[in-house]
Amino acid sequence: MEFKDKYSWGGWSNCLYVSNGEIDLVGTTDVGPRIMRYGFVGQKNIFLEIENDMGKKGGDEFRLYGGTRLWHAPEANPRSYYPDNGSVEYKWDGGTIRLLQPVEASTGMQKEMILKVAPKNSMVEVIYRIHNKSLWPIKYAIWALTLMTKNGRGIIPQEPFQKWEDNLLPVRPMVLWSYTRMDDPRWIWGNNFVQLHQDPDSDSKQKIGFLNKLCWCAYYIDGYVFIKRYNFNRDAQYPDYQCNTEVYTDPNAFELETLGPLQIVDPGNYLEHKENWYLFKTELGDSEEAIKKNLLPLIEKTAIPERRDNCLEKREESTY
Numbered sequence: 026m027e028f029k030d031k032y033s034w035g036g037w038s039n040c041l042y043v044s045n046g047e048i049d050l051v052g053t054t055d056v057g058p059r060i061m062r063y064g065f066v067g068q069k070n071i072f073l074e075i076e077n078d079m080g081k082k083g084g085d086e087f088r089l090y091g092g093t094r095l096w097h098a099p100e101a102n103p104r105s106y107y108p109d110n111g112s113v114e115y116k117w118d119g120g121t122i123r124l125l126q127p128v129e130a131s132t133g134m135q136k137e138m139i140l141k142v143a144p145k146n147s148m149v150e151v152i153y154r155i156h157n158k159s160l161w162p163i164k165y166a167i168w169a170l171t172l173m174t175k176n177g178r179g180i181i182p183q184e185p186f187q188k189w190e191d192n193l194l195p196v197r198p199m200v201l202w203s204y205t206r207m208d209d210p211r212w213i214w215g216n217n218f219v220q221l222h223q224d225p226d227s228d229s230k231q232k233i234g235f236l237n238k239l240c241w242c243a244y245y246i247d248g249y250v251f252i253k254r255y256n257f258n259r260d261a262q263y264p265d266y267q268c269n270t271e272v273y274t275d276p277n278a279f280e281l282e283t284l285g286p287l288q289i290v291d292p293g294n295y296l297e298h299k300e301n302w303y304l305f306k307t308e309l310g311d312s313e314e315a316i317k318k319n320l321l322p323l324i325e326k327t328a329i330p331e332r333r334d335n336c337l338e339k340r341e342e343s344t345y
Contacts, residue, residue, distance in 0.1 A: 026043065026044070026045055026119065026120055026142065026144070027042070027043070027044045027045075027046070028041070028042065028043050028117055028119075029041070029042040030042075030054075030115070030117070032051070034051045034061070034062070035051075035053075035061060035074060035079045035080060036079045036080020036081075037053055037054075037055045037056070037079075037080055037082070038055070039053075039054045039055050039112075040052065040053055040054065040055075040061075041053075041054060041115060041117070041122060043117075043122060043140075043142050044066055044142075045142050045143060045144055045145060045146075046066065046145070047065065047066065047145060047146060047147060048063065048064065048065055048066065048142075048147045048149070048304060049062065049063075049064065049065075049066050050062060050063055050122075050140065050142065050149065052115075052122060052124060052138075052140070053090075053092075053113075054112055054113050054114075054115050054124070055082045055112055056081075056082050056088075056090065056109055056110050056111065056112070056113075057094075057109055057113045057124060057126065057138075058094075058095060058109070058113050058124035058125070058126055058136055058137070058138040059090055059091075059092045059093065059094055059109065060072070060092050060093040060138070060140065060151075061074065061090070061091060061092035062092070063093075063149070063251075063302065063304065064249075064304065065147075065304065065306070069174070069246075069247065069249060070174065071173060071174055071244070071246060071249055071251050071304065072091060072092045072093065072171065072172060072173065072174065073091040073092070073172035073173055073174050073175065073278055073279070074091045074092070074174075075088070075089050075090055075091045075172075075277075075278075078090045078091070081110075082110055082111070082112075083110050083111070084108070084110055085108055085110075086108060086110070087106045087107075087108045088108065088110065089172070089278070090109075091172045091278075092171070092172060093138075093151070093169065093170065093171040093172070094109065094170050094172075095136045095138060095153050095155070095167070095168070095169060095170075096168040096169075096170060097132070097134060097155055097165040097166065097167065097168060098165065098166040098167070098168040098264040098265070098284055098287075099165075099166070099264045099265065099287075100168075103131070104131075104132055105168075107129045107131060107132060109126060109136075111126075111127060113125055113126050113127070120141060120142060120144070121139060121140065121141045121142075122138075122139070122140045122142075123137065123138075123139050124137065124138045124139075124140075125137050128158045132159075133157065133158050133159025133160070133163070134155050134156065134157060134158065134159070134163070134165070135155070135156040135158050136153075136154070136155055136156075137153075137154040137155070137156065137295075138151065138152070138153055138154075139151070139152040139154070140152075146303075147302070147303050147304040147305070148301060148302065148303055148327075149301070149302040150299065150300075150301050150302075151169070151299065151300045151301070151302060152297060152298075152299050153167050153169050153285075153297065153298045153299070153300075154167075154295050154296065154297050154298075155167055155290075155295060155296050156294075156295040157290040157291065157292055157293065157294055157295065158292070158293075159292055160292055161292065162289050162290060162291050162292070163289070163290055164287060164288065164289045164290070165287065165288075165290065165296070166263065166264045166284055166285050166286055166287045166288070166296070167284065167285040167296050167297070167298035168264075168282065168283075168284050168285075169282065169283050169284070169298060169300060170280050170281075170282045171253070171280065171281045171282070172278050172279065172280055173223070173244045173246065173251065173278075173279045173280070173281055174246055175223050175225055175277075175278075175279070176223055176224075176225065176246060176247075177222075177223055177244050177245055177246030177247070177279065178213075178220050178221060178222045178223065178244070178245055178246075179220065179221045179223075179242065179243070179244050179272040179274075179279060179281055180218050180219075180220050180242065180243040180244070180245060180316065180320065181218065181219045181220075181221075181235060181237065181242050181270060181272060182217070182218055182237070182239045182241065182242075182324075183215070183216060183217050183218060183219065184196040184197055184238070184239070186216065196238075197235060197236045197237070197238060198235070198236050198266060198267050198268075199233065199234070199235055200233065200234035200235070200265055200266045200267075200268050201233060202232045202233070204229070204230050204231070204232070205231060205232055205233055206229070206231065209227075209229070209231055211223075211224055211227060211231060211274065212231070215313045216313065217313045217316070217317055218313060218316060219233070219235075221233070221272050221274055221279075222274075223274045223278070223279035224274075224276070225276050225277070226276070227274075227275070227276050228276065229275070230273070230274070230275040231273070231274050231275075232271065232272065232273040232274075233271065233272060234265050234266070234268030234270065234271040235268060235269075235270045235271075236257070236263065236267045236268060236269055236270075237257070237269055237270035238257060238259075240254060240255050240256050240257060241253065241254050241255075241324050241327070242270050242272070242281055242283070243320065243324075244279070244281050245309050248306055248307065248308055249304065249305070249306060250304070250305045250306075250307055250309065250320065250323060251281075251302070251303070251304055252302070252303040252304075252305070252323060252324065252327055253281060253283060253300050253301070253302060254300065254301040254303070254327050254328070254329050255269075255283050255298075255299060255300050255301070256299075256329070257269045258286055261286030261287075261288075262286055262287045263284060263285075263286055263287060264284055264287055265284070268284060269283060269284050269285070270282070270283055270284070271283075271284065283298070283300060284298075285297075285298035301327065301329055303323070303327045305323055307319055307323070
C-alpha cells in the first residue's frame with residue numbers, strides 16, 4: 026500500500042494520498058473531513074472538484090469543495106451547513122485512514138471518517154461517525170454525500186416487480202421535494218431503474234429520495250461505474266419520510282447520498298454509518314435491458330453480508 030502525507034493536490038499542500046496500485050484516494054487535512062479524489066491510478070477522478078473552492082481554507086463561508094463530505098440530517102440551515110474550512114487530525118495505520126474534525130462550535134458535534142482500502146481491487150470501506158460532544162442529547166442522522174463529476178447519470182434500483190395477486194402491499198416510499206418536477210427531462214422513470222442525468226446546461230435543481238431496501242446506488246460517467254453499497258435497518262426511523270437514499274442535481278453538481286437512521290444520541294456517544302465503494306470500467310448502454318445486463322452482475326459481485334449498521338455505540342476515545 027502506498028501512502029503519502031504532505032501531498033500537494035488541488036492547491037492544498039497537506040493532503041493524504043493512498044493507493045493499492047489499482048485505485049487511489051486523496052483526502053484533505055487542511056479542510057474537511059473530505060475525500061476529494063477516487064479513481065483508477067492515472068485515470069479520471071470520478072468525484073467533482075469545485076474549481077473556485079480548490080486550495081481555499083479558513084473563514085466562516087460555507088464552501089462545497091466537492092468530493093465526499095459528512096453532514097448531519099435532517100437538513101437545516103445553518104446547522105447542516107457548518108463550514109468545514111479548518112484543519113483535521115489524521116492517523117494512518119498501514120491500511121486505514123482516520124480523519125477527525127474539531128468539535129463544531131455551534132452544534133457540539135464532531136465528524137469522523139475512517140477509510141479502509143482493500144489490498145487489491147477497487148473496494149473502499151468508508152465508516153462515517155458523528156460524535157455528540159455537547160452536554161445534552163441530540164436527535165440526528167448521519168448523511169453521507171458524494172459529489173460526482175459532471176455529465177453523468179445516477180441510477181437507483183426499482184423494487185422487483187410482483188403481480189397484484191402475489192403482493193397487495195406497497196414496497197417502498199418515494200419522496201419528493203417542493204422543487205422536484207416529474208416532467209424534467211433529466212429524469213428517466215423506468216420499470217427497473219430511476220435515472221437522473223446531470224446537465225450543466227439545465228437551469229434548476231432536482232431531488233428525490235427512497236427507502237432503498239436493495240441497498241445500492243450507482244453513477245455512470247464515460248465508461249466508469251461507481252457503486253455505493255450499504256444496508257438499512259428495517260426497524261429504524263429514517264429522515265425525510267423514511268429515506269436512506271437520495272439523489273440531487275443542479276447545473277453545477279450531482280450528489281449521490283445515503284443516510285442512516287434518526288436516533289437520539291446521548292453526550293459522549295456517537296452514530297455510525299457504513300458504505301462500500303466500488304469502481305468499474307464498462308459500458309452500460311442507455312436501455313433498461315442493457316443496464317440490467319451490464320450493471321446487475323456488478324451489483325451481485327459487490328454484495329455485502331447483511332449487517333445491522335447505523336447502530337448507536339458508546340464512544341471510546343481515540344488516540345491521534
